[in-house]
Amino acid sequence: MAEAPTPSQTVGPFFGFALPFPGDRQAVDPDAPGAIRIQGQLIDGAGEPVPDGLLEIWQGDQFARSRTDPEGVFQVVVRRPGPVPGPDGRQQAPHLNVTVFARGLLKHLNTRMYFPDEEEANAADPVLQQVDPERRHTLIARGENGVYHFDVRLQGDDETVFFAL
């Protein structure tokens, strides 16, 4: 019998003096080859920005962290990922893992950002295929040429798809 994990609690409102660190938004140098910028807004169920959120972006060995600003905006710089093999050997479309923390979130949320210019790979992606086709667009960023926009909606008609791991 495995031991139950320690339960989660909210990150609360007052992490801004503790969790951000110099350079946390840049997993790679913005001028490095393959560097892309991602910006987005974290939005609550009333359509209001979440100004006290924290997002973490993971992909391979890359990690970036961005606190949201008063307009709920986060931004990071990462190296554009390539396709990644999944545990069953099938290829996954290029994507970034996105973790969302905020006051009012008793547990963090996990989602993924996919790229709009990877239509073929997205159509074959084994994780996207498990998502209701009507909701897949919530996981696909907008933009091109190294600048992408990815909003995270916690509730509402266009609520972002979140994953339980």
Added chain:
Amino acid sequence: MTTADVVEFDPPYLHPDYRATVLRAPSRPLVRLDPEWFHHAPGPAYGRTPVGPNDNDLTRQHRGEPIGERIIVTGRVLDSDGRPVPNTLVEIWQANAAGRYIDPGDDHPAPLDPNFTGAGRCLTDAEGRYRFVTVKPGAYPWRNHPNAWRPAHIHFSVFGPELSSRLVTQMYFPGDPLMAHDPILQSIPDPRGRERLVASFDFDITQPEWALGYRWDIVLRGRNATPMGI
């Protein structure tokens, strides 16, 4: 690995007694995926901030010593098989002894302490052990409901080896009468789960004529096995 054999103590996303969940809890069911589909990194994925030797002593980050009850908080980070999770980043943050955060967003009319920031970090050792020296945080009011007070707590952020082991939580102190009235702690439905967030006072950790000792172990989701496949 399946999660079927693991008791779940996590709170729900929606817990209306904690008002901020009402507009922030996702309303659609989460899409359940095997954690293997997510980030899997051998060793600490998070290694970009150098952890300094004094980062785990919150009483020595300024010229003078902070006011308050000096405490040692230590324990082990374990996987769900009880094996240590070594070399993983643990971050903490807290209010000062008066119940005031240094965060500019905190307007509680209690004094700031010029000798206390309230943030620390360390890496676990080979046995998964972490250790912080700090002062006991004070309780503080919030506006969730009339006469609402948070019990004394220390926020913890722990990474572990993979995305699914990521944990942000809060550690509470034994005997605090505010715990029974706190909608954040009480959002955990199972009393055994709430108990898991309460540290134990420990004379073996307590240092005579210097600091009280508390022990608190953390269990991360998943097994610290060799990554498969990826």
